[in-house]
Amino acid sequence: xxxxxxxxxxxxxxxxxxxxxxxxxxxxxxxxxxxxxxxxxxxxxxxxxxxxxxxxxxxxxxxxxxxxxxxxxxxxxxxxxxxxxxxxxxxxxxxxxxxxxxxxxxxxxxxxxxxxxxxxxxxxxxxxxxxxxxxxxxxxxxxxxxxxxxxxxxxxxxxxxxxxxxxxxxxxxxxxxxxxxxxxxxxxxxxxxxxxxxxxxxxxxxxxxxxxxxxxxxxxxxxxxxxxxxxxxxxxxxxxxxxxxxxxxxxxxxxxxxxxxxxxxxxxxxxxxxxxxxxxxxxxxxxxxxxxxxxxxxxxxxxxxxxxxxxxxxxxxxxxxxxxxxxxxxxxxxxxxxxxxxxxxxxxxxxxxxxxxxxxxxxxxxxxxxxxxxxxxxxxxxxxxxxxxxxxxxxxxxxxxxxxxxxxxxxxxxxxxxxxxxxxxxxxxxxxxxxx
Amino acid sequence: xxxxxxxxxxxxxxxxxxxxxxxxxxxxxxxxxxxxxxxxxxxxxxxxxxxxxxxxxxxxxxxxxxxxxxxxxxxxxxxxxxxxxxxxxxxxxxxxxxxxxxxxxxxxxxxxxxxxxxxxxxxxxxxxxxxxxxxxxxxxxxxxxxxxxxxxxxxxxxxxxxxxxxxxxxxx
Numbered sequence: 319x320x321x322x323x324x325x326x327x328x329x330x331x332x333x334x335x336x337x338x339x340x341x342x343x344x345x346x347x348x349x350x351x352x353x354x355x356x357x358x359x360x361x362x363x364x365x366x367x368x369x370x371x372x373x374x375x376x377x378x379x380x381x382x383x384x385x386x387x388x389x390x391x392x393x394x395x396x397x398x399x400x401x402x403x404x405x406x407x408x409x410x411x412x413x414x415x416x417x418x419x420x421x422x423x424x425x426x427x428x429x430x431x432x433x434x435x436x437x438x439x440x441x442x443x444x445x446x447x448x449x450x451x452x453x454x455x456x457x458x459x460x461x462x463x464x465x466x467x468x469x470x471x472x473x474x475x476x477x478x479x480x481x482x483x484x485x486x487x488x489x490x491x492x493x494x495x496x497x498x499x500x501x502x503x504x505x506x507x508x509x510x511x512x513x514x515x516x517x518x519x520x521x522x523x524x525x526x527x528x529x530x531x532x533x534x535x536x537x538x539x540x541x542x543x544x545x546x547x548x549x550x551x552x553x554x555x556x557x558x559x560x561x562x563x564x565x566x567x568x569x570x571x572x573x574x575x576x577x578x579x580x581x582x583x584x585x586x587x588x589x590x591x592x593x594x595x596x597x598x599x600x601x602x603x604x605x606x607x608x609x610x611x612x613x614x615x616x617x618x619x620x621x622x623x624x625x626x627x628x629x630x631x632x633x634x635x636x637x638x639x640x641x642x643x644x645x646x647x648x649x650x651x652x653x654x655x656x657x658x659x660x661x662x663x664x665x666x667x668x669x670x671x672x673x674x675x676x677x678x679x680x681x682x683x684x685x686x687x688x689x690x691x692x693x694x695x696x697x698x699x700x701x702x703x704x705x706x707x708x709x710x711x712x713x714x715x716x717x718x719x720x721x722x723x724x725x726x727x728x729x730x731x732x733x734x735x736x737x738x739x740x741x742x743x744x745x746x747x748x749x750x751x752x753x754x
Numbered sequence: 755x756x757x758x759x760x761x762x763x764x765x766x767x768x769x770x771x772x773x774x775x776x777x778x779x780x781x782x783x784x785x786x787x788x789x790x791x792x793x794x795x796x797x798x799x800x801x802x803x804x805x806x807x808x809x810x811x812x813x814x815x816x817x818x819x820x821x822x823x824x825x826x827x828x829x830x831x832x833x834x835x836x837x838x839x840x841x842x843x844x845x846x847x848x849x850x851x852x853x854x855x856x857x858x859x860x861x862x863x864x865x866x867x868x869x870x871x872x873x874x875x876x877x878x879x880x881x882x883x884x885x886x887x888x889x890x891x892x893x894x895x896x897x898x899x900x901x902x903x904x905x906x907x908x909x910x911x912x913x914x915x916x917x918x919x920x921x922x923x924x925x926x
Binding site: 448579 | 782783784785811812813814815817818819820821831833837840842844863864865867868869872876889890891892893900901903905907
């Protein structure tokens, strides 16, 4: 193996796809390379001499919600094939995590899927807690649930705002962002940051909620259902919205499962699969909520499912606030969590713990775990491989956007280009999560 | 799945596929893990999806990792999920850096397409039979597999107009 590149490259020999020159790897799609040419859309016939047009949608295109590049093959205005090309915002977060102590990696993973930062932190912290065998106090679990569900509402609001903008309803953008700001105000009050809060710690949460937070949150909860009514009144009566949504982008349930699609996209096809119900974590079994499901799995169902999910999330937050247990908000294990600040002045032991945690971090016994949670976009799994040191050997996020993107070609094939834009909007891809 | 169920599962896989298919079983942190021989991955997953009495119909995730310094270094993990029993099973296989070949499972689970490309991109594991075995996140002309543990962090030349002709394979 002498011809192996010095930087750890594979000695793949003849199978190395890099052996194909760069310019030849991305050639246009022709009739010959198309799949499913035997199923043309109604009214069109794909003749061998039909000229197909290959265009780039993105990476800089407002409808792609980031820097997603789609190589579209069009026959007139009908989309024949789609090849997603990703990696434009790959920043190597997973690699960077390997160079950080466990507690420092939290802020790295939060920046993957930048609309659901609490979920990223949750999946990562749960994985590390499992490796450590650390119990999370009940109050911390409830505080986590409250913030997770608020984050879910905020994420869905941002999705609704931008998705409606793609269809042309600009009012929804202002309304959605207006309510999202109320949630960000709550985040700012509890953690000091509006985005990327780093509120979740290994073993609990960073700080207890401040006085007045609960009242502010309750006033939001009282206000929000009527706002969702307003969204429905705005969109559900809208003929343009309904015509663009109903009957477009249908993918059957079995195909979605084969493609590994999870979350609202899967539930819109009628599969009631939600990890909060199926395998409850962080006290989700204490709350009474429903799993909204769709019937046919078109874009309209996806919209309805997410809207209904927002209402369910508000119900969960309300129940969690009602039943918020007293007690510590982070584990008492000083080997994992920082000691309270006031102890540092009086206790030598607390000072040593503080020093060791800040300088070296805690060590995690060797092992590997994969922990899935239900993020706004589906199953968000975190794989952590520990080698016994204070830095993870591998952190991998199974990001739902990354997997769900594979279903985009199935949704869009055979539809009009304009409907395909609606499919991208309803897919809700977050490129920060896809590229990591 | 508990430890006993895992052993029974391993025995069923050995009977159905081959004696050497299962290399080992691990049960830790409430999760079960079945280590299989790289050449048998496809057969084992076929059996687990269709043939077993406890079928695992969904591939939830597929990811790679680098076990440096232990050998064989590279690991490929398949996170299987059964929606009926709401249980998960981790199937993993380990290959060497010199011979990083694993059969693809895209014909069994179409979702594996992007995942396998990602593992190839970051670890250099080649999935034989994959319909589109290219890099997915790194640039197409990138050399090396950056998630390997011996791949240095940083120190990479940044592409500018003045040095783009010097960077490897940029023009081809």
